[in-house]
Every structure is written in C-alpha cells, then in structure tokens.
Amino acid sequence: VGNFMHFVSRFIAGFIIGFFRVWQISIVTLAIVPLIAIAGGLYAYVTFGLIAKVRKSYLRAGEIAQEVRSYHVFVTQLTFAN
Incomplete structure (x- = not known):
C-alpha cells in the first residue's frame, strides 16, 4: 500500500508540474x-x-x-x- 501511494502521488505531481511547464505534451501524455x-x-x-x-x-x-x-x-x- 505504501509503494502504491508513493507512485500515485509522484504520478499526479508529475502531471501537475507538466501542465504548468508544457501543457501540450501533458495533454498528449494524458491520452x-x-x-x-x-x-x-x-x-x-x-x-x-x-x-x-x-x-x-x-x-x-x-x-x-x-x-x-x-x-x-x-x-x-x-x-x-x-
């Protein structure tokens, strides 16, 4: 459970940072x-x-x-x- 929460939080944080930096690539990656x-x-x-x-x-x-x-x-x- 600990690793799962760690990976999910890193995933979400990465997407948030990605949307602020290069939102076009984040949208493609989101697909x-x-x-x-x-x-x-x-x-x-x-x-x-x-x-x-x-x-x-x-x-x-x-x-x-x-x-x-x-x-x-x-x-x-x-x-x-x-």
Whole structure:
C-alpha cells in the first residue's frame, strides 16, 4: 500500500508540474494513461497469481519437510529401542 501511494502521488505531481511547464505534451501524455493503467492492472493480476502459486509450493515443501522430520524421529526411536 505504501509503494502504491508513493507512485500515485509522484504520478499526479508529475502531471501537475507538466501542465504548468508544457501543457501540450501533458495533454498528449494524458491520452496514454488508460493504457498504462491497463498494463499495471494486468501486471498486478499476473503477479498475484504467481505469488499464490509460489506460496502453495512452499506450503507443500513445508509439509514434505515435516514428514521427513517425523520419519527421522521414528527411525531414531526404533534404533534406540533395539
């Protein structure tokens, strides 16, 4: 959330400064803003999907590691029992 607010405020400040300096170029650039927003939304959608997959794989890896630890403890107990 912090980075989002930072980038949005810089974007707005840049356009305000741009309108005061060279308003013609700012108007042309303003026409491209919807494309930038669509690209950003698509990027966020893909990124969150990939993050979910990574979390799922880490969860599975943690489960496997726990099973290995349990098996190791069980084998160690059997070794000491005999």
